Amino acid sequence: MKVVPEISRRSITRLISEGKRVDGRSFDERRDIFIEPNVISKAEGSARVKLGDTQVIVGVKPSIGEPFADTPDVGVLMTNCELLPMAAPEFEPGPPSPESIELARVVDRGIRESQLVDLEKLCIEEGKKVWMLFIDIHVIDYDGNLFDAANLAVMAALMNTKLPIASYVDDEVVLDEENFMELPVRDKLALSTFVKIGDGMVLDPSLDEEEILDARITIGVTDKGNNICSMQKGGDVPLTRDEILDAVHMAFTTKDDLLRYLN
Amino acid sequence: MFFITSNDRKLRDDGRAYNEIRPLKIEAGVLKRADGSAYLEVGGNKILASVYGPRESYIRRLLKPNTGVIRVRYNMAPFSVDDRKRPGPDRRSNEISKIAADALRPALMLEKFPRSMVDVSIEIIEAEGGTRCAGITAAAVALADAGIPMKDIVVGCAAGKVNDEIVLDLSEKEDKEGQADVPIAIMPRTGEITLLQADGNLTEEEFEEALDLAIEGCKQIAEVQNEALKKRYGVDL
Numbered sequence: 001m002k003v004v005p006e007i008s009r010r011s012i013t014r015l016i017s018e019g020k021r022v023d024g025r026s027f028d029e030r031r032d033i034f035i036e037p038n039v040i041s042k043a044e045g046s047a048r049v050k051l052g053d054t055q056v057i058v059g060v061k062p063s064i065g066e067p068f069a070d071t072p073d074v075g076v077l078m079t080n081c082e083l084l085p086m087a088a089p090e091f092e093p094g095p096p097s098p099e100s101i102e103l104a105r106v107v108d109r110g111i112r113e114s115q116l117v118d119l120e121k122l123c124i125e126e127g128k129k130v131w132m133l134f135i136d137i138h139v140i141d142y143d144g145n146l147f148d149a150a151n152l153a154v155m156a157a158l159m160n161t162k163l164p165i166a167s168y169v170d171d172e173v174v175l176d177e178e179n180f181m182e183l184p185v186r187d188k189l190a191l192s193t194f195v196k197i198g199d200g201m202v203l204d205p206s207l208d209e210e211e212i213l214d215a216r217i218t219i220g221v222t223d224k225g226n227n228i229c230s231m232q233k234g235g236d237v238p239l240t241r242d243e244i245l246d247a248v249h250m251a252f253t254t255k256d257d258l259l260r261y262l263n
Numbered sequence: 264m265f266f267i268t269s270n271d272r273k274l275r276d277d278g279r280a281y282n283e284i285r286p287l288k289i290e291a292g293v294l295k296r297a298d299g300s301a302y303l304e305v306g307g308n309k310i311l312a313s314v315y316g317p318r319e320s321y322i323r324r325l326l327k328p329n330t331g332v333i334r335v336r337y338n339m340a341p342f343s344v345d346d347r348k349r350p351g352p353d354r355r356s357n358e359i360s361k362i363a364a365d366a367l368r369p370a371l372m373l374e375k376f377p378r379s380m381v382d383v384s385i386e387i388i389e390a391e392g393g394t395r396c397a398g399i400t401a402a403a404v405a406l407a408d409a410g411i412p413m414k415d416i417v418v419g420c421a422a423g424k425v426n427d428e429i430v431l432d433l434s435e436k437e438d439k440e441g442q443a444d445v446p447i448a449i450m451p452r453t454g455e456i457t458l459l460q461a462d463g464n465l466t467e468e469e470f471e472e473a474l475d476l477a478i479e480g481c482k483q484i485a486e487v488q489n490e491a492l493k494k495r496y497g498v499d500l
Binding site for chain 1: 294295296297300307309311312313315318336338340341342343344345346347350351352382384386388389390391
């Protein structure tokens with residue numbers, strides 16, 4: 001449990017009530033973003049993302065498995081997250097913490113609900129064999145706002161994922177190791193996290209801001225679809241209807257600015 | 264130091280001479296939150312190491328009243344290998360974590376920090392043979408970057424036997440197809456050996472040759488460690 005000095009809590013809260021932030025950003029401004037795609041040659045898709053000083057590496061590994069009985073003609077997607085002990089002094093090795101499970105599930109929900117990956121194209125033989133995609137999120141440096149950093153890294157990794165072309169011959173899957181297909185990615189998702197501190201709502205919280213947050217809200221908006229596909233509220237303080245609508249509005253207005261990094 | 268690389272021995276699969284290490288890059292201080300950190304690339308390996316501490320630990324039973332303790336966690340990313348590795352520790356990574364701690368401990372002056380713990384994390388982002396040695400090499404740079412008093416740096420390198428030849432710094436392919444592997448770690452100033460493992464088949468003479476070759480490899484790598492720390496702190500060590 002991290003103890004935040006009362007003096008920093010008060011000074012950050014006072015700054016926000018005056019319309020300012022500790023690092024000089026405006027309320028709807030993100031930190032610097034840096035994306036390096038294809039960082040792992042052994043992964044079929046990968047990316048490293050820096051959002052301010054927060055750093056995340058994502059790798060996508062496929063394998064072939066059986067589809068779920070209720071969806072025999074769609075591929076399977078699994079998202080997993082490791083908050084590595086190297087990323088922050090308070091992160092401990094061991095089974096996944098509730099925080100890392102929440103992070104993986106929020107990112108997963110965005111990909112799943114937006115249907116940005118065409119999972120039907122990942123079916124090799126209906127009812128028999130489908131591609132299973134493992135998305136592994138590796139958090140290596142935690143300086144606030146893991147949700148947005150992880151989602152951006154997952155988007156970048158999915159967009160450069162290539163799978164060998166698979167066919168089903170005589171009850172067996174044959175892989176063409178020479179020819180690859182790009183993962184069918186139809187849309188992009190912008191995930192925007194806001195925190196409420198005092199009476200202000202700020203985008204892309206830094207660690208200082210995240211440590212003293214009253215409430216947190218994460219909103220996923222698709223690029224082409226221009227729809228809300230996922231949301232998650234966190235923190236101990238409730239939000240009003242207007243605060244939520246303000247955050248949603250900002251998520252839409254800042255979406256293009258975020259997604260241009262993926263082009 | 265001068266190495267004869269053009270003798271009658273034939274070149275290896277990747278074109279290296281028998282006593283040549285793979286291209287190596289080390290950078291110190293790459294993470295913001297960690298007290299010390301390092302990034303290392305050798306061949307196709309990509310490795311991050313971090314250090315937290317000396318600090319208090321909630322795991323009371325591990326602390327010692329007269330000295331500090333070091334805890335190492337070696338971990339492979341699920342996407343670091345061809346077939347996805349299930350996340351979390353297995354028997355292999357648990358063993359490597361233990362021997363890495365044993366390899367690093369002799370260089371650390373932990374007696375200055377009783378009742379405290381130094382946490383080292385070795386993260387294999389991508390693996391291509393020789394990750395334990397490269398991990399120890401990276402961890403030693405991270406420990407120095409964290410400002411923990413050390414008698415010497417620790418540096419790891421392996422030698423082995425491939426096609427009946429003793430060669431330095433085995434690649435993944437050579438490790439799989441080779442006949443023996445001898446990973447070691449040393450403290451280069453004194454030449455003392457802090458890690459020694461071996462698997463495969465070696466005669467007494469071959470072992471001696473492999474050991475000497477690995478020691479030479481360690482000394483080359485230690486130069487790169489020094490350069491990385493000099494670059495970070497702008498001083499002569």
